[in-house]
Amino acid sequence: MKIEVKDYTYETMPEYTDVVEGAKIYEYDLNHIYVDYIPDIIYDIKDGHELHLQILMPKIFNKKNLKFPGIIYVQGSAWMKQDCYRDIPNLSKLAARGYVIAIVEYRHSGIAKFPCPIIDAKNATRFMKANAEIYNMDKNNVFMMGNSSGGHVSSMAGMTSRTNLFDDPINDETLDYKGIIDLYGSVELTLEYGFPTTVNHQLPDSPEGMEMGWNIREHMEETEIANSKTYAGYDFPPMLIMHGTKDKTVFAQESVNLYEACKKAGNDVQFYLVKGSDHGGPGFVTEGIFDIYEEFFQYCMEK
Secondary structure, three states, X not given: OOOOOOOOOOOOOOOOOOOOOOOOXXXXXXXXXXXXXXXXXXXXXXXXXXXXXXXXXXXXXXXXXXXXXXXXXXXXXXXXXXXXXXXXXXXXXXXXXXXXXXXXXXXXXXXXXXXXXXXXXXXXXXXXXXXXXXXXXXXXXXXXXXXXXXXXXXXXXXXXXXXXXXXXXXXXXXXXXXXXEXXXXXXXXXXXXXXXXXXXXXXXXXXXXXXXXXXXXXXXHHHHHHOHHHHOOOOOOOEEEEEEXXXXXOOOHHHHHHHHHHHHOOOOEEEEEEOOOOOOOHHHOOHHXXXXXXXXXXXXXXX
């Protein structure tokens, strides 16, 4: 088969139709979603520290203007320096279902204290909304999601998103989250037995003590400002909470207490205990769990 050499588009490019002996034909779904990875995008600079996003952007071939809901995902790290690359393989599977995912780097406890991670998560949201056209994100359908300390940050950011608390906006974009997902979040820093294997729990050199900048045992009342359940009576979008029943890092009772406080306050909240799961791991990245996430997203977008 011979063709003329010229400036073709996909639509005008002639399809190869010669019969090739022994060749097989495979027809793929032109509406299949694939994912681009856009690394290390700077969304803010605080006190000389660049804060980055790892962006997973779904695409459909030849539908370049199609928009997808967005997930602002806060990577857990015990509030210390994050490895924002670790969960990319598993989150890519969720992105392939049709969600733009921005993994947030926040100011860690070695350089800043509470509530800086919450401020950063909100500003990461604003950056993504301001650049929604670039990243094919539907800015009207954005979710806050996180795991472990990121679950704490995501719940706090989402629950206070309709207030001026813990905020220092970088632009005029509104937050307007459609929903919040808190995965095994360390959401109650004052719970005496909330960190079963942290022998120095709540002391100044513990992860939670470093985040607050004090001995929590001596400042219980002051630390309640960092407990997510403190904001259970606030106006915020629907929330999904999930926790493993054998989590030895963050005890499941923290999530139970948050769920019960939200339910008592009349909030729209769902709660799943993941039987046999430790702190994260495979129990939270199965296809069945992704189905639950997606059902929650769809529920929120249809409200």
